[in-house]
Amino acid sequence: MFSLRKQPSHPQTMLFEEPEFQALLLLHGRDRRKIGTEIELRDLPKVREMLENKIKIEKETIASAQIELRELETKANSLETLIASIETKISQQKTKQLKVKRQEEYQALENEIKGLQEEMCSNEDEQLETLMKVDDARATLVIAEGKHTDRVHSLERQLEELNERGKLLQEEIVVLENEIKASSEEMEPTFLRQYEHVKKVVRRPPYVVPVDDQKCSGCNLRVSNDIVSSILVEEKLTICDQCGRVVYIER
Numbered sequence: 536m537f538s539l540r541k542q543p544s545h546p547q548t549m550l551f552e553e554p555e556f557q558a559l560l561l562l563h564g565r566d567r568r569k570i571g572t573e574i575e576l577r578d579l580p581k582v583r584e585m586l587e588n589k590i591k592i593e594k595e596t597i598a599s600a601q602i603e604l605r606e607l608e609t610k611a612n613s614l615e616t617l618i619a620s621i622e623t624k625i626s627q628q629k630t631k632q633l634k635v636k637r638q639e640e641y642q643a644l645e646n647e648i649k650g651l652q653e654e655m656c657s658n659e660d661e662q663l664e665t666l667m668k669v670d671d672a673r674a675t676l677v678i679a680e681g682k683h684t685d686r687v688h689s690l691e692r693q694l695e696e697l698n699e700r701g702k703l704l705q706e707e708i709v710v711l712e713n714e715i716k717a718s719s720e721e722m723e724p725t726f727l728r729q730y731e732h733v734k735k736v737v738r739r740p741p742y743v744v745p746v747d748d749q750k751c752s753g754c755n756l757r758v759s760n761d762i763v764s765s766i767l768v769e770e771k772l773t774i775c776d777q778c779g780r781v782v783y784i785e786r
């Protein structure tokens with residue numbers, strides 16, 4: 536029987552498998568988690584502000600529905616008063632009409648009454664229209680109060696969760712700081728120095744990335760054969776010549 540398994544091209548242990556390198560990967564993982572946690576914590580105020588704005592908008596929607604209803608009710612009330620006063624005036628002029636003797640005076644009052652009746656008619660139309668709007672506005676307010684109040688509650692819950700998250704993130708950072716300290720102390724000093732240097736050069740994680748299909752997975756650019764050889768043959772801590780990250784090949 537033939538074995539299909541390939542013989543290792545390099546019989547010694549790969550750098551990747553060395554405890555020093557594994558310690559570097561562990562430190563790198565903790566560093567990345569700490570940076571991610573710090574970014575999330577830093578962005579919390581922005582998220583909080585966004586939620587607070589949303590709450591404000593929801594409350595304003597309720598308030599504006601209340602204002603609209605109140606304005607329409609005021610309008611309906613003043614129309615009612617106006618119509619009542621026109622009615623009084625019409626009956627006054629009708630009484631006057633009974634007493635006048637001259638035809639011109641009678642006619643003048645007749646015209647005036649006609650004008651008042653027309654005025655009353657159009658005010659009554661407007662009153663009817665306003666009362667219908669009052670009904671609509673009242674229904675809208677009920678819906679707004681229900682829907683937007685629910686939203687406000689859900690947003691307020693999110694705010695509370697955000698505050699909890701903030702506390703949790705701060706605790707996580709403390710834990711990670713201790714873990715990073717422990718990892719750094721266990722690291723081979725030369726490796727640690729090189730890694731710290733890479734962090735300064737690259738500035739944003741990841742700082743240690745695998746090479747896949749001869750491409751650096753940090754910058755996605757093809758690495759030279761020298762780089763591959765440095766990793767596989769010389770087994771040195773190797774830096775991507777394009778982006779400055781530590782590159783390794785998983786085996």
Ligand SMILES: [Zn+2]
Pocket residue numbers: 751752753754755756775776777778779780
């Ligand atoms: Zn690169």
